[in-house]
Amino acid sequence: MPDQGDVPQPTINRLPVYLRILKAAAREGLETLSSSDMERRTGISSDQIRKDLSYFGEFGKPGTGYSVATLLGRLMNIMGLDREQPAMIVGAGNLGAALTGYPGFAEWKFRVAAVYDNNWSKIGRRLWDLEIWDIQGMAQRNRKMGIEIGIIATPAEAAQAVADTMIKAGVRSILNFAPIRLEVPARIAVRNVDMTLELHVLSYRRKEKDRTAQPPKRTKPQ
């Protein structure tokens, strides 16, 4: 197996995309996928796909393509998705409630095991099957629970203090939904979810269609 220390970040960012199409292919009953099948399903070039996957071993067979089951299993193992991972959510508002009940997490073995808030009107209430706990008690509770993934679903103003509290309580990876850049020590991994990102791509596509739909047909510049 090749050394995985030098896998570039863009390759890592594409792994979830490969996982999704492999899972879809498995559901469709396909046994193999070629890199051109994968190109058609992802929009990523087959050259790039072969290069990305080569960081993790030799999966493809000339003429038949990649074994869906083998590649899916291997990627899930590489990504740590072959065992259940508990996560905590801070912020029991609308977004926190939506995330706590989000079926997509369970599909990938992420389990929301704790929900915290600082609002007295919420603490002690139930969110789905969980009691909302006081954020003040996080460090003590998490000494036993040992949750290392924290999801921030608070307003932007609260997010940095929540991140600091999480890190003190032992969280090592933070998924941040608040529209703010968090300051964290280098050993802590942070990913930001920006729900407007995909809207921008849609906006571009609309504009593009308007452009191409406009008569008269444009001529190429000389």
Add this chain to the structure above:
Amino acid sequence: MPDQGDVPQPTINRLPVYLRILKAAAREGLETLSSSDMERRTGISSDQIRKDLSYFGEFGKPGTGYSVATLLGRLMNIMGLDREQPAMIVGAGNLGAALTGYPGFAEWKFRVAAVYDNNWSKIGRRLWDLEIWDIQGMAQRNRKMGIEIGIIATPAEAAQAVADTMIKAGVRSILNFAPIRLEVPARIAVRNVDMTLELHVLSYRRKEKDRTAQPPKRTKPQ
């Protein structure tokens, strides 16, 4: 200006990333950014950045880099983000409520102008400053409103029927939060938001740290 018809999808997908760092740079009071500054802020190689931006014109000046204000204005124009765009949300549950109140939309001139649901206990109630409307009336209402961006925040089972209803009502671009692949005519643009995607990247990073932290130090394969 070069013809924009052939801009590859991966380039389009990176435009929102460039927008974000340009906006941050503008907030910091920076007048110019070099492609290596942009590489440091995005993790995208400076070669790739220069190539991506060259599809839209000649922005960079040798030695000084890109003018932040010029490039930001140009990208916002290219992406259709320089004017307000109304959107409708279907699904007034936790996610729909979180999205309706999401401050990130307004920051980029997306305005949630209508919220629909099919649940009688929700129709007629208020969500933030909007009344929740009956999805049955969408086609008629939208004849006047002309909203072309639809956001699906329903459970997976309902999403396809909602998409069909939206398209009949004149929606041309769909942002889908339901974990299901929608079938739509080719003229309709769809982007799926998968809230577990970034969790996968975090999961990989954790696993990677565990690997590199483990003694004894691995040796390179022969």
